[in-house]
Amino acid sequence: VVPLCLRSMGCRHKNDEHSWDVLSFRRLFFSAAMTVVIGFEGSANKIGIGIIRDGVVLSNPRRTYITPPGQGFMPSDTARHHRAVILTVLKEALEQAGLKPADIDCVAYTKGPGMGAPLVTVALVARTVAQLWGKPLLGVNHCIGHIEMGRLITNANNPTVLYVSGGNTQVIAYSERRYRIFGETIDIAVGNCLDRFARVIKISNDPSPGYNIEQMAKKGSQYVELPYAVKGMDVSFSGILSYIEEAAHKMLSSGQCTAEDLCFSLQETVFSMLVEITERAMAHCGSHEVLIVGGVGCNLRLQEMMGVMCKERGAKLFATDERFCIDNGAMIAQAGWEMFRAGHVTDLEDSWITQRYRTDEVEVTWRD
Structure with a gap:
């Protein structure tokens, strides 16, 4: 039996002309x-x-x-x-x-x-x-x-989403009752790339290796050229990681650059790749909003680079801090x-x- 209060809201018994189901009941309740x-x-x-x-x-x-x-x-x-x-x-x-x-x-x-x-x-x-x-x-x-969580905190309406973390790297947009993946990593996630590089040069894991790389990168001044691996809408980070791991041992021991320079160079390269595929997804969707989520999304340099791209497109960037990223x-x-x-x-x-x-x-x- 449907309570009268629910009938008044348009919810009817299954034998009525306009039937209702459990899903309708829960939504109304x-x-x-x-x-x-x-x-x-x-x-x-x-x-x-x-x-x-x-x-x-x-x-x-x-x-x-x-x-x-x-x-x-x-x-x-x-x-x-x-x-x-x-x-x-x-x-x-x-x-x-x-x-x-x-x-x-x-x-x-x-x-x-x-x-x-x-x-x-x-x-x-x-x-x-x-x-x-x-x-x-x-x-x-x-x-x-x-x-x-990102949509709740930022009030973004229908953004193109860049999801970047230790285990995932995806560019996502909503369409027809699904979050569709427009591009992603074909090997390791960007956060995993940063974390593994941090282990190579013995950066502390407290509070997180990614955060400590970000702080060191702020002190870097020399850009070391690294492989740039964008493949259509997808990205690859394993080759970059292998290259910089090998370069780190040679360049640091010879004094060609500092650990801060390598952190700076790695960030600039991988974040540029992420901005590129995000912009391409925005163009495809006709989107004017970008939402960055995931642990790597806390990185202020990534937010800054994405913000420049959004400004050039007349779009708006939404991001959160470490409490919710x-x-x-x-x-x-x-x-x-x-x-x-x-x-x-x-x-x-x-x-x-x-x-x-x-x-x-x-x-x-x-x-x-």
């Missing part, structure tokens, strides 16, 4: 109710839990697994770190938001893409919490989380909030994880 979603993120070396209430970030605590200079982070060690701190972070998220489990409407977690062991750790906790609290569960695409729980909560209000729920038997989960696999039913 949640359009009039405050919705609170908690999001669990842990696809790489950061574990974060955020709470969103109707577009307002109530809390967003985070921890980072940091390794010694010259070392990356292994999946098993990262998962061990996440297991050790996740309940503490959960307690912080609830306390900062001033909420109790009963106030939560939905539990969202990162389904993928990402590193297997950390993803499993977070999914297990999210599943357990959802069952203990008696709340619906929702698996979220990590990349969609970045995009929806870097992996965090609030972005999973925000994407979950959008999906939940559109009627999405993940059944318990379907609440697995996947290390490979492409952005364009998700049907975007909450837009248009």
Whole structure:
């Protein structure tokens, strides 16, 4: 039986002339109710839990697994770190938001893409919490989380998105209920390229190798020519990395340049490549907005270079700071909030994880 209040809003029984379904019911119900979603993120070396209430970030605590200079982070060690701190972070998220489990409407977690062991750790906790609290569960695409958080924070309308992080490099635009990938890396991500170069010259991983490369690049003055690998709408970073790794040993030992010069040169080269493919996607889509998301999106030099291109095209650049660019729980909560209000729920038997989960696999039913 459909409540009279819903009938007055145009929602009818399935036997009526204009039928309704569960999706319609959920949309009507949640359009009039405050919705609170908690999001669990842990696809790489950061574990974060955020709470969103109707577009307002109530809390967003985070921890980072940091390794010694010259070392990356292994999946098993990262998962061990996440297991050790996740309940503490959960307690912080609830306390900062001033909420109790009963106030939560939905539990969202990162389904993928990402590193297997950390993803499993977070999914297990999210599943357990959802069952203990008696709340619906929702698996979220990590990349969609970045995009929806960026749209929320910047108020970008329909931007061309540059998604750049340690594990992903994609140029994306929305069309017909999908985030379409117009270009991407054909080998390693730009963040991975920067991180691996940082290991070669023993740059600290605290707070992140990419941030420390950015600071060193500001002191560089000599440009060292590097390979420029744009292939249509795609980019390649593995050759650049191999070249600069070899050049670093020779040029630093001979005094031809400094580590700061190499950081400067690497940034200028790879960021120019990203600006080029983003501009090409904008031209194809007729877009006048660019949104940069992902951990590398915090880089002020990348934002500056993209801003110059946007100004020349009469377009507008949208970007955020490290609170929301870097992996965090609030972005999973925000994407979950959008999906939940559109009627999405993940059944318990379907609440697995996947290390490979492409952005364009998700049907975007909450837009248009």
